[in-house]
Amino acid sequence: MIFFDNVTKSYPGGHRGLSEINLHVEPGEMVFLTGHSGAGKSTLLKLIGLLERSTRGQVRVGGRNLTRLKRSQIPFHRREVGMIFQDHRLLHDRTVFDNVAMPLVVAGVGHSETSRRVRAALDKVSLLTKEKAYPVTLSGGEQQRVGIARAVVSKPPVVLADEPTGNLDPDLSREIMGLFDQFNQVGVTLLIATHNLDLISTLNKRILTLDGGRLAQDTRAKGQGPVNTMRT
């Protein structure tokens, strides 16, 4: 589903975000991405969501070669990739319902279909009762769940999460990870950047460790085959 072929991302001034990354994530996989701050976790996710482009090498998502994707095609790529952020990125002048509905409005989904799917997504994250509330009246965990509902409402095949539990206590973090696991059960490919090692070590999932922009370790979940990062 997600291929990185010898991908390097360097920034003006010579700083390297990522160096020669080779990576293959299968459809329906749930993968954690760890490493120190500045190891390149966010950069890797940004390359997949086309918030940035690689300097060298090729990134492919769902058969699309992102290196060659035209600017005008970027919005349509992003509709296939749900993104979740540590700071939620909700619009505070809109209700929970309107926030979650945004991807569907943007994609031109009809009115009744939109409300049906928004309610389904809110139900999934147990926030159906808060649909008319404004984000500021919600707790941090609830706001993060609104962000998650927005990322999955249009049923994208790939969901990226950048430190989704960064500001949450252990119980809430576990709850959020449980949600991700549920999405994974229905076939969504997930890539989650986190440095909450204690939590992910209990989940038996594949873990990629980045160090200084290089892929330092690729630990498969127990009971699965050996890693082949060179597969293209």
Place this chain on the structure above:
Amino acid sequence: MKREKRRKKSAHISRRRRLHLHVWLLRHLQVALSSLGRLARAPLSTLMTSAVIGISLALPAGLYLLLQNVQELSGSWDGAATISLFLHQETSAREAGELTRELGLRADISSVRLIDRDNALEEFQRFSGFSDALRALGGNPLPAVIVVEPTTDHSTPEAAESMLSALRALRPVELAQLDLQWVRRFHAITDIARRAIAVLATLLGLAVLLIVVNTIRLEIQNRHAEIEITKLIGGTNAFIRRPFLYAGLLYGLFGGILAWFLVVLGVGLLDPPVARLAGLYQSTFELSGMGLDASLILIGGSTLLGLGGSWVAVGRHLNEIEPS
């Protein structure tokens, strides 16, 4: 059979296309209404922006209307290449009548009118208010006048000039006068005024454009977060652009309507005194207001300026916002 299939297929396509159009129109209507709602939620700033646009456009529109009226007033002088022939005092009424008849037969003259000495005196007494002075003079000091109007073909300044010199040579004519010079001067002045108004309208139109550019630029800045998030979740540039374009268009529309209203108000205020002044000159002249054409041009032009301004602002500033 094949044709039947093709017909069905094309009917299907056209139905789908119609559905597409329907959805597209519905989307646009939604965006237009939501832009309208956004403007209505900030009535004061909307009103101020529209007022600036309205006043900027009312000024050239009002001046243009004024010029239009002046030209309408002078329109009756356009064929005013009349030649007045003042006859010698000693010319008898019979001679004057004969000359009038002769002139009336010429092909290049459309009408001739004789004002004999008695009529001239009477007219002068009636309109000038110098009747007492005239009575003190004893006799009638006024000459007979023949007013000659050339045909349209001979009304051009050059033809009228040459006719003037021909008529001046006639024996009973003491003085021949072509009432054209001042009409030409007047036309030259209105030409300058028209040019000046066009320059003013261009400058103020540009000002309106810049006002809208700036307003929309601020709006884009205010909605920075919203634009960024919309781009993150796959909003196309066209989708993001649309509400701003509608906002600019609505500013232009409101400004245009306001300008129209100001001009109509101005005409309403000027009409009674103008009618009074016209009455003093025995004229039934009436100020003409904004016609349908001019109104549509004013409001439509203003709307286009608004749309153009927001297009410029959106083109310049929307690409600067990229999610990170």
